[in-house]
Amino acid sequence: MGANGNGHKKGEFSITQDAQAMLAKAERDQVETVWDRFQAQQPSCGFCETGLSCRICAMGPCRIDPFGEGPQKGVCGADADIIVARNFARMIAAGAASHSDHGRDLVETLTAVAEGKAEGYGIADPDKLRALAAEWGVEVEGKDELALAGALAYAMEEDYGMRKKALQYVTRAPAKRQEIWEGLGITPRGIDRETSEMMHRTHMGVDNNWVTILLQGLRNSLADGWGGSMIATDVSDVLFGTPQPHASQANLGVLKEDHVNIAVHGHNPVVSGTVLQSVEKEEMVAAAREAGAAGINLVGLCCTGNELLMRAGVPQAGNHLMTELILVTGALDMMIVDYQCIMPSLGEVAGCYHTRMISTSDKAQFPRFDHREFHPETAQGTADQLVRDAIEAFKNRNPDKVNIPVEPMDQITGFSIEAILGALGGTPEPLLDAIKDGTIRGAVGVVGCNNPKIKHDYAHVTLMKRLIENDILVVDTGCAAVASAKAGFKNAAAKEWAGPGLSKICDAVGIPPVLHLGSCVDNVRILTLLSALANALGVDISDLPVAGSAPEWYSEKAVAIGAYFVASGVTTHLGPMPPVAGSMNVVGLLTQGLEEHVGATFAVEPDPEKAAVILMQHIEAKRAALGLNSREVPEALKAEAAPAPAAPVA
Template sequence: MGPCRIMGDTKSRGVCGATADLIVSRNLLDQISTGAAAHSDHGREVAETLLMAARGEAPQYGIADKDKLIAVAKEYGVDTSGPTEKVAAKGTIDMLKELGLMPRSIDREIVEAMHMVHMGVGADYRNILGQGVREALGDGWGGSMIGTEASDILFGTPTIRNSRVNLGVLKADQVNISLHGHNPVLSEMVVKAAALPEMKKRAEEAGAKGINLVGLCCTGNELLMRKGIPQAGNHLSQELVITTGALEAMIVDYQCIFPSLPNTAACYHTKVITTSPKAKIPGGYYLEVNPENAFDQAKKMVAMAVDNFKNRSPERVVIPNHPVDAVVGFSVEALRAALGGTLKPLLDLILEGKIRGAVGIVGCNNPKIKQDYGHITLAKELIRRNIIVVETGCAAIACAEAGLMKPEAAELAGKSLGNVCRSLGIPPVLHMGSCVDNTRILTLAAELANLAGVRMDQLPVGGAAPEWYSPKAVSIGSYFVGSGISVCLGVMPKISGSPNVIQMLTEDLNGAVKAKFWVEPDPKKAAAILFDHIETKRADLGL
């Protein structure tokens, strides 16, 4: 028996009786499980670091946002002598409870999902897909949200700030270190170590004018949002950073890291330093990091990079000299503060039609699509239609590099959205963080729904992942849809072998959670789909 494969019309069932519907739904649930586990394991590590910091077992970490700590404590039912509100919109919670889709815990849903895909357990594709939605909701409202909120408590809630992006942020006269991966527990310590006077002196003695830290992927997004550390690129740029010839070290933790990096680095002087027992890479230098030793290990890594500066070949250094300015740091708290302490002004702009709605563009790069084309084109088409765009992950980096996160990008927006952006001094595309920070988009939508007195699915909003590849993106899309936010995908998921699964995800789900998936590879057509969806939601609200 196995591996399970779809053989075509002549063979409608496997030897065990499995149909194409069952095989496809099992595979999809397996992908959601992988993505939910990746996000939730990230959240667990940050939460464990917070616990160790509270116990005094990780003294290099502290509490950077006490207000956020109290707010999160209330969310989890810890008595802080004050009233508390649930994060999700009440109507959405009631709907999920009625449908039996409320997640019971993070790990339980993942374990149960993996049990269901075992041969001889789950056999009804509808039941399997339902577990996928519930498991994804446990990621979005659980694991990922813990990752976001615990990181805010430890390292500070992002505030609006200026920075720069693209390969031009590398500096020919300094030691360049890129921080790549997803977990800020390591990267924050590297930032701290690089700022030590002894490290600066060491760099100068090596012939450099200083130490230049740059971000890649979501570790970079975390640092960009909180500290304004410049971002060198997104997923498909990770090898390009090495090929500039100016990178002394690439420090990685986990997720979205090419196994090819040490091979690419071997053509240059760059050292790839791996740090997680989950993510060892052959050819890399391994320095295991945990909360107790993170700062000491970070100092060793920075020293390795500085000492490697002498091995650089100046004649091979090619750095593009046009970094792009970007305004970043739009956490929900930062938005609320910018609007006078409440999101009501944003809701009013939507109700008045000055902003027609909002779309979250999220997710990865995919070699099947010209890098960043889907993200940038979709964002431009949406803002032209007076739809404000919020972004995370590689999508956010793409649009920042395209100049869409500068206030001047208001000129590319429709008349009413452009006027709003100019009056507030903000860009029409807002950077909301890393991939786990899609929870900020959930929180934003939930708060707007509560202010409006509606469920999240009734809001004029949508989601999109034009260039997704990662199982994490499958989980993200599923928890958006499960929360009532319809999502347009630019790459077809691995479901084409089952018309029934396609029907359930693109139509039937709408009858349950009031949201569904579309698949549209052309970002201009995707923009039209999302615009029509938003206008329909506005009409349903009488707007």
């Protein structure tokens, strides 16, 4: 029996060596993982898969028969189009709410810093603070750094409300794009307002035009991309530093057998950044040595891992589907989580080992975790105590259960837009020239999650390999970024994977063919970069030879990101099918109809080999439309076995 394909062995659930080794150990240790639970859920409900079930009100729940014989309307009278549109729009609302609430926590921290109430936090990038203050129209004259931070935070708080006709960051988009949004009536006004209105409109008896429901979905997503997420990224840069290129490493091999190993998991640097300061304190290192360890080793998981990796080069242990498996190493002494994408199963897995599990956010608790709430006023003390507890936990580690399966893979990370422009000599011209003459065909942002429906990391790695070998520059974030780092696409040797043109640029600029732009809120760095490129060329974002892709997405946040990419003019590929097949009208609008309105659509293709062709054809078509040289893309790229994980660099 196998989930995810009958007769599959557990080792085949992932293409990565560390996951395969830990899946085998999990079976020996009788640990249940996400793949076991996925199997137990099969077959999944077809009403839910197609978006045809509705639980919005208590006259229901309702479902529509996709075969046309059973009920075709819910109790309220909503048909398949309305039900599917409402469900999809609510996914966007949940995703936008998650990113934006994350951003809110950062704005609150910035306020606390300004008021002198946040020990352990400060202004790490005063230049960016001043630049943002100017952008936000904050009076700079006569204000010191802290006063400026307070005024900026106040201005950002206004964007969460209802005082404005448009969010501040909308002005970062090319003028043509802003006109499109105005024309469609989807310019985002308030970050929370759009989510709130989305929930209102999908309440029974409000908006029952599936087109306008979806348009509000796009506006809601724009309030995330050009609002909550963008604030999250920019304020994180101010508080913790704007990323610059760093050498680091990835995969479970970053754990050290002779060290106290602490992992941070979740999304917000407010917690993980403080933990980083604590583990670096001399007294902590001394305490670890006293306990028999060689030192303290902090590693990251998922997006809070990406935040630390981007800014401080903290090694990245793994992405979403690795978060149970890192516990199976038996070498992790403590996992500290904040929120988002933290599987509620983790506490139970940790129960098989000695790992201390810590939750830190007042809004996110988990079974079998110790809850140690972080607040800006007391964060440093809380973090110090946690590190001491991790050292205690190290003493309970059972050496017989420890298995660190691989050597770490080297990677270079930290490519904020500021860093990319720096590498290019302060201007996007060299990149534009390379795109214009065809040395680089275009660029794709490969982003998003893992999903047990897809062999772990297979789609990320296969797609990125195909793109870079065909001279398409890849920028990545989130779980996709971990997959590519583990595959070796981000180290000094990685240009070997790239086609001749891209390889030449890698040499000239000194960058890998896949650039790490950060966590999932950092997808907005892509929006900012594309706006700069479009403005430099005097065109709209939708004219650029670029695309987006979420080959292994699973979360509502990914739907919000996909929607703001598309609404911003970036055609976006999704691997797994979103729950919209129940309405051919909704499918048609998302995959075709949006083109004439926003200049971009969604494309769904589970197979990354075929997705690579779709994305390349899209890029070549955009090149042709811009009058740049363009070439035929064969329907099937050279047939080759799926890429094996690259040999680790010792």
